[in-house]
Amino acid sequence: MIRDLFRLSFRNIRHRGLRSWLTVIGILIGTAAVVALISVGQGLQRAIATQVERIVGYNTILVTSRGLNLGQRIRLDIEAIRAIPGVRSAIAVRMETAYVEGPGGKGFLGVLGYDPAMQEFVAEMNLTVAAGRELSGKGEALLGGRTARALGAQVGERISVEGRTFEVVGILQAQRAGGFATGGLNLNDVLVIPLSELRELFPGPELVQYAVIRLADNADIASVRDAVRSHLNKVGERNAQITDFEDLTRNIQSVIRGVQAFLAGIAGIALLVGGVGVMNTMYTAVLERTREIGILKAVGAKDSHVLLLFLFESGLMGLGGGALGLVVGFGVAWIAVAIVSRVFQAQGSFSPVLSFGLVVGSLFFSFLVGAVAGIFPAVRAARLPPVDALRYE
Amino acid sequence: MTPALVELENVSKIYRLGEVDVPALQGVDLSVQAGDFLALMGPSGSGKSTLLHILGLLDRPTAGRVLWEGEDVTRLNGAKLAELRGRRIGFVFQMFNLVHNLTALENVELPLIFLGVPARERRKRAEEMLVRLGLGDRLRHRPSQLSGGQQQRVALARALVTDPALLIADEPTGNLDTATGREILNLFRELNAQGRTVVLATHDPEAAGVAKIRLRLRDGQIVEVEK
Numbered sequence: 001m002i003r004d005l006f007r008l009s010f011r012n013i014r015h016r017g018l019r020s021w022l023t024v025i026g027i028l029i030g031t032a033a034v035v036a037l038i039s040v041g042q043g044l045q046r047a048i049a050t051q052v053e054r055i056v057g058y059n060t061i062l063v064t065s066r067g068l069n070l071g072q073r074i075r076l077d078i079e080a081i082r083a084i085p086g087v088r089s090a091i092a093v094r095m096e097t098a099y100v101e102g103p104g105g106k107g108f109l110g111v112l113g114y115d116p117a118m119q120e121f122v123a124e125m126n127l128t129v130a131a132g133r134e135l136s137g138k139g140e141a142l143l144g145g146r147t148a149r150a151l152g153a154q155v156g157e158r159i160s161v162e163g164r165t166f167e168v169v170g171i172l173q174a175q176r177a178g179g180f181a182t183g184g185l186n187l188n189d190v191l192v193i194p195l196s197e198l199r200e201l202f203p204g205p206e207l208v209q210y211a212v213i214r215l216a217d218n219a220d221i222a223s224v225r226d227a228v229r230s231h232l233n234k235v236g237e238r239n240a241q242i243t244d245f246e247d248l249t250r251n252i253q254s255v256i257r258g259v260q261a262f263l264a265g266i267a268g269i270a271l272l273v274g275g276v277g278v279m280n281t282m283y284t285a286v287l288e289r290t291r292e293i294g295i296l297k298a299v300g301a302k303d304s305h306v307l308l309l310f311l312f313e314s315g316l317m318g319l320g321g322g323a324l325g326l327v328v329g330f331g332v333a334w335i336a337v338a339i340v341s342r343v344f345q346a347q348g349s350f351s352p353v354l355s356f357g358l359v360v361g362s363l364f365f366s367f368l369v370g371a372v373a374g375i376f377p378a379v380r381a382a383r384l385p386p387v388d389a390l391r392y393e
Numbered sequence: 394m395t396p397a398l399v400e401l402e403n404v405s406k407i408y409r410l411g412e413v414d415v416p417a418l419q420g421v422d423l424s425v426q427a428g429d430f431l432a433l434m435g436p437s438g439s440g441k442s443t444l445l446h447i448l449g450l451l452d453r454p455t456a457g458r459v460l461w462e463g464e465d466v467t468r469l470n471g472a473k474l475a476e477l478r479g480r481r482i483g484f485v486f487q488m489f490n491l492v493h494n495l496t497a498l499e500n501v502e503l504p505l506i507f508l509g510v511p512a513r514e515r516r517k518r519a520e521e522m523l524v525r526l527g528l529g530d531r532l533r534h535r536p537s538q539l540s541g542g543q544q545q546r547v548a549l550a551r552a553l554v555t556d557p558a559l560l561i562a563d564e565p566t567g568n569l570d571t572a573t574g575r576e577i578l579n580l581f582r583e584l585n586a587q588g589r590t591v592v593l594a595t596h597d598p599e600a601a602g603v604a605k606i607r608l609r610l611r612d613g614q615i616v617e618v619e620k
Binding site: 304 | 446449471472475478479480484486490491492493503504507509512
């Protein structure tokens with residue numbers, strides 16, 4: 001009997017034709033918006049997780065000032081950190097502002113100290129050389145693209161930093177934006193000299209922007225973190241924060257999730273409006289079919305049969321709109337991602353993700369919206385006294 | 394003695410229209426025996442339809458009792474009444490009251506759906522009933538594709554498909570031309586001759602003439618019984 005009621009409901013939906021479609025479209029738009037936003041968000045989350053892992057590495061610990069604030073410097077001794085058991089390699093990024101004179105210009109510039117240990121981090125730090133060669137010894141300097149132009153210096157020429165002479169051996173590759181590993185600093189605007197010489201030019205306690213620690217394969221991340229923490233305490237650094245890959249991913253993901261929940265909430269309002277559309281259609285249907293309800297009751301339909309008939313109708317419209325919205329929403333997500341990738345020339349492609357949970361959730365939720373929207377009209381239909389319904393013109 | 398099929402004891406029905414109480418039935422006593430053919434006559438507003446609705450368990454009296462085969466059904470809940478209607482009573486209306494987006498066959502199947510009859514048996518019984526009423530070639534037609542007489546026969550098939558104890562007809566010939574109306578009345582007579590209990594309301598004397606007992610109503614009371 002349930003199947004028969006279902007069939008009757010379906011017939012009634014089809015019978016209403018255009019009006020059913022308009023109602024379904026209301027649900028479709030809401031579901032599509034929610035699905036598009038969530039699938040893009042999940043794609044973004046997945047892309048960021050892989051990017052973070054690629055750049056930072058899952059076996060990496062970052063030491064920064066509190067709140068990942070790279071503008072604030074911290075005190076630490078990189079040699080002591082390298083000595084911690086379980087640490088495979090570690091670098092500290094130290095930057096000072098120095099007075100620089102070149103053949104064609106002069107000024108105050110950021111000077112980054114280069115440590116041979118950084119070799120491993122060249123790609124992440126955007127230290128790739130576009131012209132000339134990398135640093136190999138004392139008295140050598142690499143220039144960022146814009147620095148080279150400001151100083152009017154080319155490979156092979158000489159510049160002076162705080163009165164000390166350096167030979168320009170290479171120019172760094174131009175960058176679109178500051179890399180993560182340089183704290184968002186754009187290396188176009190700096191020059192790089194050996195760390196040992198930066199220490200000589202700026203003697204005194206060493207303050208660094210941040211440190212990157214890479215663990216040995218079998219190292220215990222917790223004990224290394226503890227050791228780093230006790231080193232920081234020993235040198236009197238109270239303002240440092242230790243972050244590992246998971247912390248970082250979690251932080252970024254929680255921001256994305258927050259934004260996503262907010263947007264999906266707004267899209268959910270569209271779905272709610274769709275639900276109101278269903279309710280409106282169902283109330284109209286109850287009015288139009290009052291006489292039919294009377295007939296059904298006269299031939300033996302119970303209130304519960306009439307209730308189910310109308311609930312199925314609204315639920316089916318919700319489900320139909322949800323299924324179509326799922327397809328449309330995912331399509332929209334793909335198109336949106338394609339357009340955004342092209343417009344912003346994003347590095348590394350990412351695609352929207354349609355998870356099992358999203359499919360089931362959106363179908364269930366759209367059905368629920370339809371069914372809930374149908375409750376009041378269906379109850380009204382079920383409660384109509386048969387005689388009144390039959391008398392209705 | 395076997396109890397009457399339906400019995401009304403001192404039944405009154407009062408409709409409330411705003412502030413005014415409109416009495417539709419006032420203290421009606423009526424007993425319908427199995428095999429009876431009753432015609433309710435009287436002008437519009439005399440209470441014919443109300444009486445039919447109460448007999449057919451579509452409506453409840455304001456006062457008095459309704460006994461169905463000796464059992465008091467006045468206070469029965471809606472679901473029980475619906476089941477009794479579906480199993481034991483068939484209705485035919487003046488306006489045919491077919492469901493427009495269903496075919497003739499599906500309309501006749503409708504009462505069987507609510508009784509939970511399996512699809513195959515349902516189809517068979519509905520088809521047989523339509524064939525018996527001469528509509529074997531109209532099974533897949535929708536009401537709008539049928540003439541008035543054909544629609545009323547579909548409605549009759551729907552009323553009879555559950556093999557009800559009581560057939561109730563409210564002005565069944567009111568929307569038909571004379572010849573077609575006569576056809577339908579003959580069907581009622583045949584049905585009664587086969588032992589079916591029939592109660593019909595009409596103000597057409599010819600229709601009333603087919604019945605064995607004629608009751609005349611005025612102002613919600615039975616004023617004359619003619620056998």
